Amino acid sequence: MSEIDLFPVPAQWAREARVDAAGYEEMYHRSVAEPDVFWLEQAQQLEWITPPTQAGDWSFDADDFHIRWFADGSLNASVNCIDRHLAERADQVAIIWEPDVPTEEPRRITYAELHREVCRFANVLKAQGVAKGDRVTVYLPMIPEAAFALLACARIGAIHSVVFGGFSPDALAGRIEDCGSKLVITADEGRRGGKTIPLKANVDAAAASAPTLERVLVVRATGGDVPLGERDTWYHEAAADVSDDCAPEPMAAEDPLFILYTSGSTGKPKGVLHSTGGYLLWAAYTHGLVFDYRAPNVYWCAADIGWVTGHTYIVYGPLANGATTLMYEGLPTWPDASRIWQVVDRHQVHTLFTAPTALRALMKEGDAPVGATSRASLRLLGTVGEPINPEAWRWYHDVVGEGRSPIIDTWWQTETGGALIAPLPGATDLKPGSATKPLPGVQPQLVDETGKVLNGATSGNLCITASWPGQMRTVWGDHDRFFQTYFTTYPGKYFTGDGCRRDEDGYYWITGRVDDVINVSGHRMGTAEVESALVLNHQVAEAAVVGMPHDVKGQGIYAYVTLKAGVEPSDALAAELKAWVRKEIGPIATPDALQFAPGLPKTRSGKIMRRILRKIAEGDTTSLGDTSTLADPAVVDDLVANRVSG
Numbered sequence: 001m002s003e004i005d006l007f008p009v010p011a012q013w014a015r016e017a018r019v020d021a022a023g024y025e026e027m028y029h030r031s032v033a034e035p036d037v038f039w040l041e042q043a044q045q046l047e048w049i050t051p052p053t054q055a056g057d058w059s060f061d062a063d064d065f066h067i068r069w070f071a072d073g074s075l076n077a078s079v080n081c082i083d084r085h086l087a088e089r090a091d092q093v094a095i096i097w098e099p100d101v102p103t104e105e106p107r108r109i110t111y112a113e114l115h116r117e118v119c120r121f122a123n124v125l126k127a128q129g130v131a132k133g134d135r136v137t138v139y140l141p142m143i144p145e146a147a148f149a150l151l152a153c154a155r156i157g158a159i160h161s162v163v164f165g166g167f168s169p170d171a172l173a174g175r176i177e178d179c180g181s182k183l184v185i186t187a188d189e190g191r192r193g194g195k196t197i198p199l200k201a202n203v204d205a206a207a208a209s210a211p212t213l214e215r216v217l218v219v220r221a222t223g224g225d226v227p228l229g230e231r232d233t234w235y236h237e238a239a240a241d242v243s244d245d246c247a248p249e250p251m252a253a254e255d256p257l258f259i260l261y262t263s264g265s266t267g268k269p270k271g272v273l274h275s276t277g278g279y280l281l282w283a284a285y286t287h288g289l290v291f292d293y294r295a296p297n298v299y300w301c302a303a304d305i306g307w308v309t310g311h312t313y314i315v316y317g318p319l320a321n322g323a324t325t326l327m328y329e330g331l332p333t334w335p336d337a338s339r340i341w342q343v344v345d346r347h348q349v350h351t352l353f354t355a356p357t358a359l360r361a362l363m364k365e366g367d368a369p370v371g372a373t374s375r376a377s378l379r380l381l382g383t384v385g386e387p388i389n390p391e392a393w394r395w396y397h398d399v400v401g402e403g404r405s406p407i408i409d410t411w412w413q414t415e416t417g418g419a420l421i422a423p424l425p426g427a428t429d430l431k432p433g434s435a436t437k438p439l440p441g442v443q444p445q446l447v448d449e450t451g452k453v454l455n456g457a458t459s460g461n462l463c464i465t466a467s468w469p470g471q472m473r474t475v476w477g478d479h480d481r482f483f484q485t486y487f488t489t490y491p492g493k494y495f496t497g498d499g500c501r502r503d504e505d506g507y508y509w510i511t512g513r514v515d516d517v518i519n520v521s522g523h524r525m526g527t528a529e530v531e532s533a534l535v536l537n538h539q540v541a542e543a544a545v546v547g548m549p550h551d552v553k554g555q556g557i558y559a560y561v562t563l564k565a566g567v568e569p570s571d572a573l574a575a576e577l578k579a580w581v582r583k584e585i586g587p588i589a590t591p592d593a594l595q596f597a598p599g600l601p602k603t604r605s606g607k608i609m610r611r612i613l614r615k616i617a618e619g620d621t622t623s624l625g626d627t628s629t630l631a632d633p634a635v636v637d638d639l640v641a642n643r644v645s646g
């Protein structure tokens with residue numbers, strides 16, 4: 001190992017952290033050697049109604065496929081995130097809310113207030129007819145009511161399904177229908193970076209193609225002029241005369257807590273289902289370990305609640321651990337590139353958790369906007385969502401953290417519930433660009449294409465061989481798809497879809513997806529989803545979408561489009577089709593580059609050779625590999641000649 005690439009644990013962290021290097025080794029060993037004992041012990045960090053006597057009960061094999069954790073235990077997630085803290089920290093701030101507009105006042109919600117707000121919200125949901133097991137779709141901006149709504153669902157045993165506010169009415173309708181939600185919680189409008197998002201209008205548009213939708217609860221956020229129809233109720237009116245106490249619903253550990261839709265390599269987005277006990281424990285356990293959280297430090301995860309990171313590391317993990325969690329309505333770069341650091345100073349943030357794409361965008365603005373702020377409160381810096389390039393890692397470490405704060409690069413997925421591979425601040429020496437080592441309880445394995453296990457320093461496809469409590473339990477409504485997607489590529493193992501290198505020190509380096517999923521600014525997009533949106537347009541005959549390198553987003557979207565006979569390509573049509581995708585799915589799916597292709601490179605059996613399309617999109621046209629198996633090799637020359645830049 002070259003010394004230059006190793007950042008040892010800072011002395012203060014080594015002294016003060018709960019887990020040091022020896023502690024990690026011991027914990028890891030125990031988690032694998034005696035998983036039942038280990039997990040029943042860890043489970044004690046939650047408050048149970050009935051404490052579990054069983055830990056993991058699972059099999060990844062086809063003939064006995066099942067995953068259960070703590071199955072005889074019962075609990076309520078909102079009690080764990082709120083009620084149990086009241087004796088000790090009723091007056092501690094639970095949520096700091098920082099508004100989009102810097103001149104507006106932040107909100108500070110104590111645990112006692114959170115209890116009242118969540119109980120009221122829960123009572124409103126009950127009055128709207130929501131009962132245990134019902135699905136509730138949440139389409140809200142980053143306002144405290146988003147956290148209240150999630151916890152209120154948890155309190156009464158309803159299953160929340162959050163849809164990111166940037167998704168279009170069509171994408172929203174699909175997600176409402178798939179899980180059969182009768183109620184949507186939204187706001188008049190959202191705000192972000194000075195722009196407003198017409199959330200309520202989007203729900204109205206979605207309703208036309210979402211027949212299961214019966215009622216809409218509207219939170220007043222901006223005060224915009226939004227007409228209410230027959231199925232709509234203002235939240236503040238409904239909350240005016242409900243009690244501020246609500247008895248929590250006892251839930252079995254395996255009862256669902258939430259559904260969150262995510263993109264896969266094929267088909268429509270999957271409703272990833274998480275359980276109450278296992279997920280909540282994973283959220284609390286990993287938040288406690290990787291951020292070594294101590295009250296009353298201010299902890300800020302700058303994700304959106306529409307993604308799993310917001311679920312686990314803004315709401316469930318920190319609140320289960322009695323933290324002060326900061327929720328930010330806006331963008332890190334608005335009104336200018338200092339904003340994120342001003343928020344750090346304003347609230348004396350101790351731990352900041354953000355994404356490589358945000359760091360790259362900030363880095364582009366130079367060091368001056370950072371230097372204009374103090375950041376003296378920072379002690380820990382986290383990252384998530386995509387591989388972090390060593391250059392961005394070093395900038396985060398040296399410029400933002402002034403060398404003081406370890407960089408906690410957490411690798412995980414919507415499916416995993418929380419971090420699986422990540423350093424511990426008091427235990428793990430860091431290497432820029434590596435998520436380092438598996439957390440106790442996590443058993444990664446690298447395999448080759450044929451499934452052969454690769455040992456030692458090597459590269460391969462990343463699998464996890466043993467279940468962990470935070471593992472997803474099913475795809476909503478399609479258990480067979482769950483099994484097929486994750487457990488059949490390498491039988492008996494969970495396949496992550498990621499490629500990975502393991503070095504001579506046993507450090508893991510995630511290299512990115514090996515399937516047709518692309519990672520745009522840390523957001524997962526299935527190429528198939530963008531292709532389906534394009535071919536819905538009457539002018540499009542066929543489309544193929546691949547990722548291309550992008551210096552801020554990590555990956556951009558490159559679309560090849562074959563038009564129907566008689567339709568002429570033009571710049572105007574390219575712009576029209578980009579706008580079409582934006583409208584069909586949402587702004588995050590807008591192609592960065594769109595090339596008209598008279599033909600796509602296909603094998604004689606009609607399979608599109610994406611390998612070639614990726615190479616052309618990357619601008620690497622010298623090594624296209626073997627094109628002799630193509631039905632018409634000439635199409636490649638045309639594609640190379642007419643490549644567009646993003």
Ligand code: 6R9
Pocket residue numbers: 262307308309383384385386387388409410411412413414415435496497498510512513519522523524
């Ligand atoms: C939490 C989240 C999951 C995919 C995952 C991988 C990529 C996430 C990463 C990372 C390298 C990290 N990914 N964290 N790659 N280093 N620290 O992002 O969930 O939206 O489901 O995306 O993101 O490719 O498979 P999700």
